[in-house]
Amino acid sequence: MIRAQQADQPNAESFAFRVQDLRRTYFMKGETVHALRGVTFDVLVGEYIAIMGPSGSGKSTLLNVLGCLDRPTSGSYLLAGDDVAQINDYQLSRIRGRRIGFVFQSYNLLQQLNVLENIKVPLQYQGLIGKDANAKCRELAEMVGLGSRLYHRPTELSGGQQQRVAIARSLVNDPYFILADEATGNLDSKTTDEVLELFESLNANGKTIVMITHEDEVAERAKRVIRLRDGVIESDELNA
Amino acid sequence: MIAQFFQIVDLGIKSLLVQKMRAGLAALGIFIGTSTVIWLVAMGEGVSYRAQQQILELGAKNVIVRTKEPNAGSEEEANSRVKAYGLLRADFRRIVENIPNINRAIPMRELKFELRLDDRTADTKLVGCTEDYLELNRLEIARGRWLSTRDRGEKVIVLASDTAKRLFPYENPIGRTIWVGSEFYTVVGQTKDRTASAAIGGSLDSRDYNLDAYIPIKTLRQRVGDLVMKRVGGGQGMNFVGEDVELSQITVEVEDIEDVDETAQIIETLLKKFHEKEDYAVVVPRELLRQAERTRTMFNVLLVVIAGISLLVGGIGIMNIMLATVTERTREIGVRRALGATRTDIIGQFLIETVVLTASGGLAGVLFGLSVGPIFRFVKKAVMTFSPDTLPPIVHELEPRIALWSVLLSLGISLGVGVAFGVYPARKAAYLDPIEALRHE
Ligand SMILES: Nc1ncnc2c1ncn2[C@@H]1O[C@H](COP(=O)(O)OP(=O)(O)OP(=O)(O)O)[C@@H](O)[C@H]1O
Ligand SMILES: [Mg+2]
8 A cells, every 4th residue: 555645735644535536437248337437536534525416427336436345447545545446355345344434225234133233243353342342332322322222133123223223333443434325315304314413413523424315405414515427526515 | 363253153153043944954964964874883883892792702712613514415415314414523633632722622512402301391402512611601500510520421411591491490400300312311500591692603593502401522422422313394294314413513722812813724724634525614703803893894984975975965955055045145245345344254254154054963963863872772662562573683682882983073074064065155155246245135
């Protein structure tokens, strides 16, 4: 990994990540799809960003690259000063486990585990298990308001509760930032509100959040909105 | 490290419990495989242990020369009314005089004979023997005494337990007289019950000592003689055939157990000169023992092969289940990868899950296998009470003997099957594309 030689005004440490000229091309039989065609933007620590755009504009593709689930075809992706655009599967796994928190549209909790065990999963892959780990998971469950449901299985929780467990899980590794792909897409307006409040309070405590959304009401509550169209950034504005 | 391992095992158990029925059926194959191995090996070991005990009772230092009815030579011979064959008293003398390094040689003549007392009869094997016979065959005296040197040529008889029971169901036989043919003999002793010994000399039946009657060999020769008439056929066409046999058996005990084979060779060569027909057999119990050992090894190899096949089939079943599991849990795999699991983590998870599955089947199989003794006894007892005659004698005496190696082997194989058949599904899981896995369903 190359240490970035950046000497711009905001020093290297204050970036959550930076992407430069990011491209992602899918090659299919006789057809190439340019899902991302040169995306460049920086995210500072503590930002709260909503990514919007019509269907097929490349939002999920971008998020997969940012989440180290996918490698860009070209371009650089600096994560805390390290270029992680072309590292191997093992290193990508380590970065996902240590630096990134995922929140999915369909919660994606593991059905055979209870609330506490679900929150603990990312710690296990870092070899962090024991009393401290348990205390931390319990604390996070309480923070998202599920202190009384520690031993429930996902099937015994409502959608909003499941999503709050997923958020607790995304926080357990103290990630650099949280990536949420339509995290409120499956929720009604009341629970959407609860989840957004949770995001806001996390952000108020300094957590960087990047989320994809289709809904203007959701995007309005972020601090910055990036709009994609046909694989390029159409607009990048701060919310008033 | 260890805590992490237990965490994965715990996860494996939890995941398997989601589909209890399916996991149970998959493990059943391994269960049956392991318990079958342990059961069959235990039975085989039980049989061969008994065989070895019986052979050992014949004496590892002994060479046994037995009379055997020769194959009929010419037609004229086959039709002759009296057949003379077998070991001769001269053979006995020659052995004693010519064979070096022997402790002793013991002659014996036995024939089927009916003993009578009033209206009671006993179809016995009348054995003409010397004083050594008791110790040689590990017989024991229940009451009275055994034959002694002073009895040579006297009309005294020692009865075996069943013989005594038939002739004297209520009384003490000692001192009483019974009919042996047309003469009175005095009963001087009675032997204890004795379990049957190994079959030798081509006869398939094991030797049953409990229907014997013993008289001095000199008395047998002088008063009964060598010639015995046998009834052949029945009713109107009844016929008598005579057999003229001097000795039924000569037991030669060598000084050094290492000389057994060589001595047997020398005896064979010596006797051949004086016998035109093959009317005797030289049996070396030690050789029988080696043969039994070879048979046992072959049986065990066969069992291991069969076990291997059955566990292979079980393993294929397990792999099938695990492939289905991986497909069903594609989403879970994607989630775990997103949360930081490396490919190795995923392989470990599914491999351990497979091993937990086969190991629990194997462990249950071992536990069931270990209970072979009590279960076998119970079934045997049940069958005996309902239909006592259906079991062959070998089963009556069979005691399964659990072999440690069979337990370790079947456990090892079941673990091995878990690893061998778990690798492919686990790798398949690990090499799924995380993004596609997350999108699954
Ligand atoms: N695995 C793939 N193989 C080929 N083409 C792909 C693949 N994934 C995405 N694409 C294409 O890339 C483009 C961007 O897709 P992407 O999923 O990023 O859109 P999106 O903005 O997330 O849309 P939506 O709002 O519907 O989720 C689309 O044209 C899509 O067809
Ligand atoms: Mg999308």
